[in-house]
Every structure is written in C-alpha cells, then in structure tokens.
Amino acid sequence: MVNIPNYLVPAILVTVFCCLPTGIAAIVYAAQVNSKITGGDIAGAQAASRNAKMWCWISGGAGVLIILLYVMVGMLALLSHR
Amino acid sequence: MTAAESDRRLAIALLSAVAVAVVLLRLFDPATAGIFPPCPLRALTGWYCPGCGSLRAFHQLLHGNLRAAFAMNPLAVLSLPFLTYGLASYSAFAFRGHYLPRVFLPAVCIRGLGIVIVLFGIVRNFQTGFLPLLAPGGLLTLR
Numbered sequence: 004m005v006n007i008p009n010y011l012v013p014a015i016l017v018t019v020f021c022c023l024p025t026g027i028a029a030i031v032y033a034a035q036v037n038s039k040i041t042g043g044d045i046a047g048a049q050a051a052s053r054n055a056k057m058w059c060w061i062s063g064g065a066g067v068l069i070i071l072l073y074v075m076v077g078m079l080a081l082l083s084h085r
Numbered sequence: 086m087t088a089a090e091s092d093r094r095l096a097i098a099l100l101s102a103v104a105v106a107v108v109l110l111r112l113f114d115p116a117t118a119g120i121f122p123p124c125p126l127r128a129l130t131g132w133y134c135p136g137c138g139s140l141r142a143f144h145q146l147l148h149g150n151l152r153a154a155f156a157m158n159p160l161a162v163l164s165l166p167f168l169t170y171g172l173a174s175y176s177a178f179a180f181r182g183h184y185l186p187r188v189f190l191p192a193v194c195i196r197g198l199g200i201v202i203v204l205f206g207i208v209r210n211f212q213t214g215f216l217p218l219l220a221p222g223g224l225l226t227l228r
C-alpha cells in the first residue's frame with residue numbers, strides 16, 4: 004500500500020475542537036486521499052493529502068483565533084465591569 | 086528546518102499539550118472550575134457542538150467514571166482510543182521514522198465518519214423524544 008498520509012486523526016480533532024466547517028473540508032480531503040489511492044491515482048492522492056494538511060492547519064488556526072478572541076472579549080467585559 | 090525536524094517539534098508540542106491537559110483535567114473539573122474556556126459556539130448561540138462535554142468527559146475518565154464520561158460525550162469517549170493510537174503512531178513516525186501499523190480505511194468510511202460527527206452535533210440539540218439523551222450529561226438521566 005502506498006504511504007500517503009490522509010491526516011484523518013488531526014482532521015477529526017480540528018473538526019470537533021476547532022472549527023467544524025473547515026474541519027469537514029479536511030475530512031473530505033482525507034477521504035479523497037484514500038479513494039484516489041484505491042483508484043491508483045497517486046498524483047491525485049498526493050494533492051488531496053496536501054489539501055487535507057492545509058485544511059487541518061486552517062482549522063487549527065481558526066480554533067486558536069476564536070479562543071483568543073473569546074478570552075480578549077472576556078477580559079474586556081471584566082475590565083468594563085469595574 | 087527539515088521536514089523531519091518540524092515533525093519532531095510538532096510531536097513534542099502535541100505530546101506536551103496532552104500532558105498538560107491530562108494534569109489539568111485530573112486536578113480540575115471543567116463542570117465547576119472556571120479555568121477552562123467554554124465552547125465558543127455554546128457561549129455565543131447556546132447550541133451544543135459535537136465536542137461539547139468532552140472536557141468534562143475526559144475529567145470523569147481520569148477519575149475512573151466511565152459511565153459519567155460516556156454520558157458527557159459518548160463520541161469523545163469512543164474515539165479516544167483511536168485518537169491516542171493516532172498520536173502514538175505520529176510520534177513513532179516523528180522520532181523513529183515509521184508509523185505504527187495502520188488500517189487502510191475505505192473512503193466511504195471516512196465520509197461516513199464526517200457525517201456521523203455532524204449529525205451527532207445536530208441531534209444533541211433536539212429537545213424532544215429520546216434525543217436530549219445525547220446532550221452533555223443526558224444519559225445520566227436514565228436510571
């Protein structure tokens with residue numbers, strides 16, 4: 004079997020914990036990696052693998068950004084209540 | 086930085102994050118301690134997401150309460166062994182250059198998994214019939 008990572012585990016993690024819509028994109032590309040390997044399209048599988056990785060990072064970044072924004076808003080709310 | 090080096094750094098970062106999370110989740114209960122950030126979706130809209138309850142679930146797991154953990158987020162508890170294996174496999178790759186043995190999932194299983202996650206997130210917001218059972222803690226109302 005060809006060794007092309009599909010990034011399924013990080014894709015699921017970011018879907019649940021970071022950002023659902025972009026995480027789903029990562030899962031879809033992860034599925035595409037395996038379907039293209041099955042179909043013998045190695046170049047296509049490698050492209051899908053790169054996309055899966057990219058969407059994992061985008062989702063992770065979005066998750067971190069949302070949490071940071073959230074903490075900032077929370078702090079502002081605390082300060083304004085003084 | 087070479088690819089191998091960046092893999093090692095990412096693996097170290099992930100393993101440290103997991104270690105910190107385990108210590109914090111063993112010491113503090115997310116249900117009562119205010120140190121964990123609440124789910125942004127829940128805070129903004131009041132809706133549960135597929136991940137809601139997972140911190141409380143892991144806290145219960147770290148105290149040996151499988152039943153309470155499962156009630157908080159069944160999906161998180163069921164997927165934990167696989168996620169753990171995934172991290173172990175990635176660490177093996179980063180430090181030793183080879184993944185642990187892997188199962189090749191057909192694409193349809195992966196798509197199905199994505200659909201299950203989304204449906205779980207939707208269904209646990211329903212208030213009628215037996216569906217509230219899937220909201221965090223819902224299964225604990227069963228006696």
